[in-house]
Amino acid sequence: MGLLSDLFKGLKAEEDLMEVPEEGEERPRVNVRVEKLHDFVDVERISRLLKEGNIIFLKTAELQKKDLGEFQNSVQKLKRNCTQFGWDIVGLEEGYLILTPAFARIER
Numbered sequence: 001m002g003l004l005s006d007l008f009k010g011l012k013a014e015e016d017l018m019e020v021p022e023e024g025e026e027r028p029r030v031n032v033r034v035e036k037l038h039d040f041v042d043v044e045r046i047s048r049l050l051k052e053g054n055i056i057f058l059k060t061a062e063l064q065k066k067d068l069g070e071f072q073n074s075v076q077k078l079k080r081n082c083t084q085f086g087w088d089i090v091g092l093e094e095g096y097l098i099l100t101p102a103f104a105r106i107e108r
Contacts, residue, residue, distance in 0.1 A: 033054050033057070035056055035057070037062075037063050038063060050099055050100075051085070053101050055099070056098070060095050082099065086102040087099060088106045
C-alpha cells in the first residue's frame, strides 16, 4: 500500500483536472466505390478512379461469363497498371476484384 500511495501522491484531485477539447482536425476522406467491369474500355476509367485515391470493389462476374478472353485481357491490364503505379489488387471468389491506391494495402 505504501508504494501505491507514494505513486499517486503527486496526482491532483479530479475536480482540478480540465478536459481539453480536440481541435477540429479534418482528415482526408477515402472513397470506396463499387464499379462494374463491362469491357476492356472500362480499364482506363478504373485506373483514373484509382489515381484519384478511390478504393474500388470491381464487379467482374458479368464480363467473366460473357467473354472470358476480354476478361483476362482486362485483368492483365489492371495488374500491369497496379504494378506500375504501386497499387494493390486482389481477386475474390465471388466475382469481385478489390483495387487500392498506393496509400492502402490489402492484408492477405
